[in-house]
Amino acid sequence: MALNRREFTQRSAVAGLALTGAVGVLATAPEALAGDDHDGDHGQDDGHGRDRLGYGPLVADPDGLLALPEGFTYRVITRTGVTRLESGEFTPAKHDGTAAFAGPRGTTYLVNNHEIKGDRAKAEFPVPLAEGLVYDPKAAGGCTVVEVHRDGTVAEWVGIAGTSTNCAGGRTDWGTWLTCEENSDLAGKNGMTKDHGYVFEVDPRDRRANLDPKPLKFFGRYDHEAVVIDPKRGHAYLTEDASGPNGLLFRWVPPQGFEHGRGRLRGLADDAGVLQAARCIDSAGRFVDDLSRATRIGTVYGVDWVDVPDRDARTTPVRKQFTDDQVTRGRKLEGMWWADGGTYVVSSYAREESPGEDHDGQVWFYDPKRRTLTLKVLFGVNPAPEQDGAYDSPDNITVSPYGGLVIAEDGEGVQHLVGATDSGRTYPIARNDLNDSEFAGVVFSPDGDTLYASIQNPGIMVAITGPWRRQPRR
Numbered sequence: 001m002a003l004n005r006r007e008f009t010q011r012s013a014v015a016g017l018a019l020t021g022a023v024g025v026l027a028t029a030p031e032a033l034a035g036d037d038h039d040g041d042h043g044q045d046d047g048h049g050r051d052r053l054g055y056g057p058l059v060a061d062p063d064g065l066l067a068l069p070e071g072f073t074y075r076v077i078t079r080t081g082v083t084r085l086e087s088g089e090f091t092p093a094k095h096d097g098t099a100a101f102a103g104p105r106g107t108t109y110l111v112n113n114h115e116i117k118g119d120r121a122k123a124e125f126p127v128p129l130a131e132g133l134v135y136d137p138k139a140a141g142g143c144t145v146v147e148v149h150r151d152g153t154v155a156e157w158v159g160i161a162g163t164s165t166n167c168a169g170g171r172t173d174w175g176t177w178l179t180c181e182e183n184s185d186l187a188g189k190n191g192m193t194k195d196h197g198y199v200f201e202v203d204p205r206d207r208r209a210n211l212d213p214k215p216l217k218f219f220g221r222y223d224h225e226a227v228v229i230d231p232k233r234g235h236a237y238l239t240e241d242a243s244g245p246n247g248l249l250f251r252w253v254p255p256q257g258f259e260h261g262r263g264r265l266r267g268l269a270d271d272a273g274v275l276q277a278a279r280c281i282d283s284a285g286r287f288v289d290d291l292s293r294a295t296r297i298g299t300v301y302g303v304d305w306v307d308v309p310d311r312d313a314r315t316t317p318v319r320k321q322f323t324d325d326q327v328t329r330g331r332k333l334e335g336m337w338w339a340d341g342g343t344y345v346v347s348s349y350a351r352e353e354s355p356g357e358d359h360d361g362q363v364w365f366y367d368p369k370r371r372t373l374t375l376k377v378l379f380g381v382n383p384a385p386e387q388d389g390a391y392d393s394p395d396n397i398t399v400s401p402y403g404g405l406v407i408a409e410d411g412e413g414v415q416h417l418v419g420a421t422d423s424g425r426t427y428p429i430a431r432n433d434l435n436d437s438e439f440a441g442v443v444f445s446p447d448g449d450t451l452y453a454s455i456q457n458p459g460i461m462v463a464i465t466g467p468w469r470r471q472p473r474r
Contacts, residue, residue, distance in 0.1 A: 054427025080459030292356030
């Protein structure tokens with residue numbers, strides 16, 4: 001049922017109160033200690049009665065890899081062309097989206113995407129074609145599972161192979177990873193032998209569950225970026241990283257009576273449920289054609305959902321099946337994270353391809369109960385990305401157990417891991433001192449003690465530890 005103007009005005013007023021009030025709407029993360037203050041530093045201030053933001057200035061790394069605040073350290077977990085899988089091959093290239101899961105006896109499982117595009121014959125370090133785990137033998141991408149033991153030892157193996165351009169994805173409540181192909185080549189194009197542009201499920205704890213990979217076609221075929229599952233309603237929300245025209249925010253409504261759980265998505269028909277695209281309206285009831293129209297933190301849009309005509313999109317891409325007055329678009333719709341009863345959604349930037357104002361990044365929050373989309377973080381255009389100090393182009397994202405968000409930059413010039421408070425204030429957590437490659441795969445360990453992240457090129461996963469503390473809400 002579509003929102004009318006009165007309903008939206010009422011709901012957006014409530015959302016505005018939540019934004020400006022005292023509630024900590026960015027305070028939780030799956031399996032993390034949201035209510036704990038690990039270092040006992042809760043309530044420390046800057047000497048003027050204000051909560052201290054961040055962890056101080058970044059200290060250059062003498063090894064030239066990762067600058068961190070004083071008191072923080074890192075160690076390399078995997079490195080392309082250096083570390084090896086259990087099967088003997090080198091760790092694959094182009095680390096990207098990652099999720100963390102608690103394993104037995106204090107271990108942590110990390111499912112790590114490898115965003116490798118095109119014919120595997122041209123890839124120096126493709127995901128190995130592990131027996132029984134291959135979708136398309138000509139594709140170079142996939143996922144590896146990294147097992148980190150309490151004593152620091154690491155093991156790595158293939159979770160899925162033969163997929164293309166595995167960018168982000170999403171963690172499920174039942175302990176699996178949904179990996180997204182950001183490439184929609186059909187069989188016969190660029191050397192592919194099967195159609196691509198799908199979502200696949202990877203189980204880090206049960207290798208047998210990953211045999212004979214099956215695309216979850218009901219989520220649609222397009223350049224997928226990320227996905228989250230609403231644990232209460234069962235809906236999936238998905239982003240599309242595309243341009244010409246800009247991409248869409250999707251919702252998948254499961255079949256009536258369907259209940260999520262391990263292996264159950266694989267049992268659904270290719271056309272199961274309903275795939276829909278977002279259509280936004282402002283507080284005056286006017287249609288919003290693109291998220292770049294929003295220029296202020298706190299902007300609230302109402303959201304309706306429009307059915308996708310042809311989700312497998314073999315002749316016309318999904319985003320081109322709609323006219324510009326039917327759906328709301330966004331440039332580079334990227335990472336997502338489910339928390340606080342809704343999902344955080346990233347739009348990396350907007351330039352001349354977008355009809356609204358230029359920006360260097362937005363983070364939105366979609367509330368499914370109120371059906372509202374609220375702008376939480378806004379990065380203005382960075383005039384000098386080659387200089388340290390300003391931030392731009394958010395990509396992967398996670399919610400911190402210490403309050404707020406942690407954002408991985410994928411922009412021009414200097415690259416950072418950035419923290420953001422509920423009110424949109426930002427602070428540095430790390431800087432890539434090696435090169436200008438993007439950060440990716442940012443996620444906290446289940447116990448909240450370790451922040452994992454990757455430098456995509458050459459492909460380095462690191463574990464960051466230090467005196468984490470609760471961050472101010474404002």
